[in-house]
Amino acid sequence: MYLFRNYLLVFNILIFFQVSIFANNRDSILVIGKVSNNPQKHYSYLKPMLNYAVSHMKDLGIKKGKVLMARDNNQMIQYLQEGKIDWITESIFSALIYQQTTNAELLVRKWKKHSPNYYTIFISKKGNDINQLTDLKGRKIVLEDPGSSTAFYVPLMEMINAGLTLEFLHSVEKKPSGNNVGYIFANSEINIATWVFKGLVDAGAYNNEDWKKVDHTPVVFRKKLNIFHKSDTLPRSIEVVRNDLPDPIKKRLKSILLNIENDPSARNVLFAYQKTKKFDEINEDINNELNRARIVLNKVHENLNSL
Amino acid sequence: MTMIIQCLKKINKLIFLILIPSLVQANSDLKPLLEVLKENETISSEQFEKIVDAVDNNDKNNLGIPAQINTKKNDEKELLIKIDNGLKISTYDGSANFSVGGRMMIDTAYYSDDKQPIGDGTEFRRARIEFNGKMYEVWSYQLDVEFGGGSADAKEVFLSYDGFTNKRIKIGQNKAPFSLEELTSSKHTTFMENALPNVFAIGRRVGILYESYQENWTFAAGFFGESFDNDVSKEGDESWGLSGRTTFTPVSEDTKVLHFGASLNYFDQEDNSEVRFRSRPESHVTDTRYLDTGKIKDVEKQYSYGLEFAAVLGPFSFQTEYINTHLERKIGGADDLDFFGYYMYGSWFITGESRAYKSKSGKFDRVKPLNEFGAIELALRYSMVDLTNGSVTGGETDQYTFGLNWYIKPNIKIMGNYVRVDNDINADEDGGVIGDDDPNIWQMRFQLDF
Numbered sequence: 001m002y003l004f005r006n007y008l009l010v011f012n013i014l015i016f017f018q019v020s021i022f023a024n025n026r027d028s029i030l031v032i033g034k035v036s037n038n039p040q041k042h043y044s045y046l047k048p049m050l051n052y053a054v055s056h057m058k059d060l061g062i063k064k065g066k067v068l069m070a071r072d073n074n075q076m077i078q079y080l081q082e083g084k085i086d087w088i089t090e091s092i093f094s095a096l097i098y099q100q101t102t103n104a105e106l107l108v109r110k111w112k113k114h115s116p117n118y119y120t121i122f123i124s125k126k127g128n129d130i131n132q133l134t135d136l137k138g139r140k141i142v143l144e145d146p147g148s149s150t151a152f153y154v155p156l157m158e159m160i161n162a163g164l165t166l167e168f169l170h171s172v173e174k175k176p177s178g179n180n181v182g183y184i185f186a187n188s189e190i191n192i193a194t195w196v197f198k199g200l201v202d203a204g205a206y207n208n209e210d211w212k213k214v215d216h217t218p219v220v221f222r223k224k225l226n227i228f229h230k231s232d233t234l235p236r237s238i239e240v241v242r243n244d245l246p247d248p249i250k251k252r253l254k255s256i257l258l259n260i261e262n263d264p265s266a267r268n269v270l271f272a273y274q275k276t277k278k279f280d281e282i283n284e285d286i287n288n289e290l291n292r293a294r295i296v297l298n299k300v301h302e303n304l305n306s307l
Numbered sequence: 308m309t310m311i312i313q314c315l316k317k318i319n320k321l322i323f324l325i326l327i328p329s330l331v332q333a334n335s336d337l338k339p340l341l342e343v344l345k346e347n348e349t350i351s352s353e354q355f356e357k358i359v360d361a362v363d364n365n366d367k368n369n370l371g372i373p374a375q376i377n378t379k380k381n382d383e384k385e386l387l388i389k390i391d392n393g394l395k396i397s398t399y400d401g402s403a404n405f406s407v408g409g410r411m412m413i414d415t416a417y418y419s420d421d422k423q424p425i426g427d428g429t430e431f432r433r434a435r436i437e438f439n440g441k442m443y444e445v446w447s448y449q450l451d452v453e454f455g456g457g458s459a460d461a462k463e464v465f466l467s468y469d470g471f472t473n474k475r476i477k478i479g480q481n482k483a484p485f486s487l488e489e490l491t492s493s494k495h496t497t498f499m500e501n502a503l504p505n506v507f508a509i510g511r512r513v514g515i516l517y518e519s520y521q522e523n524w525t526f527a528a529g530f531f532g533e534s535f536d537n538d539v540s541k542e543g544d545e546s547w548g549l550s551g552r553t554t555f556t557p558v559s560e561d562t563k564v565l566h567f568g569a570s571l572n573y574f575d576q577e578d579n580s581e582v583r584f585r586s587r588p589e590s591h592v593t594d595t596r597y598l599d600t601g602k603i604k605d606v607e608k609q610y611s612y613g614l615e616f617a618a619v620l621g622p623f624s625f626q627t628e629y630i631n632t633h634l635e636r637k638i639g640g641a642d643d644l645d646f647f648g649y650y651m652y653g654s655w656f657i658t659g660e661s662r663a664y665k666s667k668s669g670k671f672d673r674v675k676p677l678n679e680f681g682a683i684e685l686a687l688r689y690s691m692v693d694l695t696n697g698s699v700t701g702g703e704t705d706q707y708t709f710g711l712n713w714y715i716k717p718n719i720k721i722m723g724n725y726v727r728v729d730n731d732i733n734a735d736e737d738g739g740v741i742g743d744d745d746p747n748i749w750q751m752r753f754q755l756d757f
Contacts, residue, residue: 036399039387040441043401047444048472069399071385214561218677219621220659268473271522 028063030054030249032087035076035094035147036069043067046089048272053087056256060248073147077101080242087253088240089273092290093149095238096297103243105250108257109286111277112237113209117289120154121211122229123196124203131228133162137179139202140169142186142195148206149293151192154231155205156183157296160303172200189216197221203228235289239279392718393437393757405440408757410494412455416592416750422741425593431455432591432752433493435462445470449481461535462511474519480535481516483509484527484552485570487615487628488650491670494756497626497654497662498589498710499724502690504630504648506586506598507611509550509572510534518668525554525669533579543578554615554669562661564624568615568669575608582606582634584646584694585737588728589706590748597734597744600694600701603644608635617664617671624662627651644699648692654710658682675717686710695733702734702742722752 032050036042050065068085070076073094079085080102088098089110098104109116122141124130130139136159144151159166159181167180172195176182184201186192192204193216210216211227239257241250260266261278270276282290389395393408412432418425432455439449447469451462465479482490488501489508501508514531528551550572558565576582585599610633617626629649636643654662656674660682663672676682688708694701707727714720726748735742 037387039399039401040395040397040404047401051472067401069401071387071399214661214677215675218659219562220677268521272473275522 026083028061029066030057030062030064030087031066031068031085032089033068033070033076033079033085034089035072037071039069042069045272045274048269052260052266052269053253053256057249057252060252062249073097080104083242083244086242086245086249089237090240091149091236092234092238092293093153093297094147095240096290096294098240100297104240105243105245106282106290107239107241107250107254108279109235109282110237110239110274110279113275114277115209115236116280117233117236118150118207118209119233120150120158120205120231121208121227122155122158122203122205123193123211123225124228125196125199126224126226128202130203130226133159133164133229135228136164136181136203138176138181140172140176140182140184141203141205142172142184142192142201143205144189144192145185145187149234150207150231151189151205151210153293153296153300154234156300156303158205158229158231160299166303189213193217193221193225197224232292233289234293235286237274402444403440403442406438408437408439410435410437410756411754412493413753414499414592414750415752416590416748418590418593419747419749421746422744425595425746428592430592432499437463441469447475464535465516473521474517477516477518477529478514480511480513483512483514483529483531483548483550483572484516484518485509485550485572485611486552486613486630487554487566487568487617487626487670490552490668492672494754495663495671495673497652497684497686497712498688498708499722499750499752500587500589500591502628502648502650502652502688503586503589503598503692503704503706504628504650504690506584506692506694507613507630507632507646507648509548509574509611512548520667520669523556523559523666525552525667527552546574546576546579548572548574548609552669556664556666556669559664559666562619562621564617564619564662564664566615566617566664566669568613570611570613570615572611573608574610576606580604580606580637582609584632584701586692586694586704588704588730588746588748589690589708589724589726590750592750595740596736597728597730597740598692598694598702598704599735599737599739600646600699601737603634603699605637605641606634607637609633610635619662619664621661622656622659624654625652642697644696646692646694646696646701648690650688650690652686652688652690652708654684654686656682656684660684660714673717674714676714681716682712682714684710684712684714686712695731700733701737703731704734705729718756720752720754722754724748724750726750 030050030053032046034042046067050067054062054065068079070079076088077098080098095106099106129135143155146152156166165180167176167182169176169182169184172184174182186195189206189210192206195201196204241253257279258281260270385399387397387399393406395406397404411434414432415429417427433453434455435451435453437451441447445468447467449463449465453460453462461480463481465477465481467475467477469475486508489505512531512534514529516527516529518527530549532547533545552568552570554566554568556564556566581602581604583600583602585596587593587596611630613628613630615628618624627650631645631647634644658678660674660677663674665672674682691705693703695703706729709725711723712720728746728748730742730744732742
């Protein structure tokens with residue numbers, strides 16, 4: 001019996017150490033991620049920034065970095081809830097959804113592709129008599145997908161604010177009833193421009209950068225298209241951290257990101273990180289933009305749920 | 308009677324449960340009906356809640372909003388499988404991926420003879436299968452096997468360490484960093500064959516290569532031996548060398564590019580002291596190589612340099628290169644030799660596309676048509692090379708090529724080239740054919756890559 005008790009004690013100690021080691025392993029790893037349909041490409045964006053951050057957190061016990069991408073916002077929320085991810089780089093509405101669903105913290109604004117902010121534009125084909133949002137009554141508009149900030153949430157909000165009634169269409173052949181505005185998803189920016197150009201829909205909405213990018217709006221299309229409405233600006237991208245990430249790590253990460261532009265050795269890192277110019281503190285102006293976006297998010301969801 | 312009612316209730320329940328999914332899909336306004344079914348005990352309270360949840364979530368789907376149901380399928384090692392350009396499989400943590408691709412190029416050529424006949428015909432210019440992938444986050448590999456010549460031939464075969472930011476180290480066989488046109492993939496060249504100065508390109512060699520890039524420049528340098536398929540029966544030390552290339556791209560936008568590049572190459576011939584430069588007339592169906600220096604003996608060292616310039620402005624582009632090669636002969640042997648060549652060409656996408664440039668590697672990339680019927684490109688090239696110097700009379704050729712390309716899809720292309728050849732008297736395949744032969748060449752390529 002004595003021998004058995006000793007074995008039990010040793011076993012318990014081993015279990016304890018194993019659990020401790022396992023727990024320490026997770027605590028010593030910083031995990032970055034984003035929603036992705038191309039993990040191979042996005043891995044090369046995220047890894048250099050992750051390595052840079054990890055190299056500046058050694059004294060906090062961070063020994064390793066890991067990339068983890070989610071297929072959609074639902075999976076990302078689950079990762080946040082389970083503590084599997086620490087740091088996310090995403091567009092504004094995804095960031096707000098993570099904040100609302102998991103109390104995730106919005107850390108800093110990212111100047112993705114050198115831009116501090118962007119906005120939604122509404123396009124139509126020249127000569128089809130659409131000059132303002134109310135001209136969309138009884139017509140069809142194409143958006144990107146239900147996770148898009150500037151090609152879903154903002155355009156819906158702009159249309160709701162203009163007093164329009166929205167109706168989701170399952171296919172491009174369907175028509176909205178009465179004076180409703182029928183919206184449909186194209187799943188890519190190039191499809192938005194193409195569908196408008198070809199007259200499959202009456203209008204489309206995406207962001208000002210999509211308009212300039214020939215991959216998204218070919219020059220030959222642009223000449224035949226017309227911008228008839230613009231939204232207010234929004235922060236280009238937000239860095240988010242999980243709510244229960246230890247404070248010293250949160251603070252250090254924030255400090256690393258805010259100071260990275262002053263480190264000449266980090267130029268490669270910023271370039272790889274979606275051509276980011278710098279990060280800045282969420283100040284009053286950005287907070288105002290975020291508050292506007294929160295209203296958009298809630299109002300859009302409210303309106304959709306009440307339809 | 309009670310038994311019959313019970314039985315009917317059970318059948319009713321069974322039918323209803325079978326039909327629930329389709330009912331949910333067909334009509335979301337089921338709540339009143341569900342209430343009735345719950346009241347008469349056709350369904351339990353638990354079943355009622357489940358169906359209502361399903362209906363609510365389906366309502367959201369009808370609005371285009373993804374249902375906020377937390378699925379338990381959250382495996383971090385879940386695979387993403389894509390079949391767009393070939394088969395691509397990757398993990399969601401980005402630590403591993405694998406892809407299979409390939410390219411097929413089927414050529415046909417008609418030679419309008421001048422002094423001597425050249426055989427018209429067809430060939431598989433390239434029939435290649437390509438495997439590449441990544442393991443353990445930082446280790447990548449590539450294995451390309453070419454079957455176009457009738458036998459298997461290894462092309463790119465290397466492993467690579469990618470653990471540094473914006474740089475990597477490759478070990479194996481790959482193209483030595485020299486010349487813009489040589490480094491641009493054969494899938495993305497404007498003309499069917501590279502210009503004549505490509506005769507000086509180093510090509511694929513076994514060695515170690517370092518590559519790096521910044522926002523507007525690239526640098527690559529390597530230490531190389533000979534190629535994978537060199538004659539292993541030959542005794543003696545292999546030749547070895549160093550090769551480097553740098554590019555500077557002050558402008559690199561979607562439709563505007565300004566590219567400058569320079570390459571240097573040094574080769575020590577060691578025990579392989581024979582060098583031979585020879586070239587077909589920008590057409591590969593024929594085996595006639597008008598330009599041929601024959602075997603140049605007693606070569607000790609080989610130095611080459613190349614200068615590159617390219618510009619893209621909307622649908623227009625211009626590209627030019629100059630390459631010079633110097634052969635240092637053994638002391639007491641024959642004189643040193645210098646050969647050179649250059650080309651220049653312009654292209655115009657009449658359908659509005661722009662040539663795509665890859666700033667991370669300083670070379671051109673895939674053109675994506677903007678229209679359903681594809682993209683049409685017109686191009687005109689002048690190229691020359693002079694392989695006559697000192698006692699070596701390899702010949703000189705000037706060639707003019709008109710190209711018409713139809714990019715049916717990003718991965719499918721038809722190319723047509725008309726080549727006007729102007730050989731000098733020494734361009735005689737080292738005595739194998741008559742010099743000063745000036746044929747015209749009409750050739751086409753059907754190309755698909757995946």
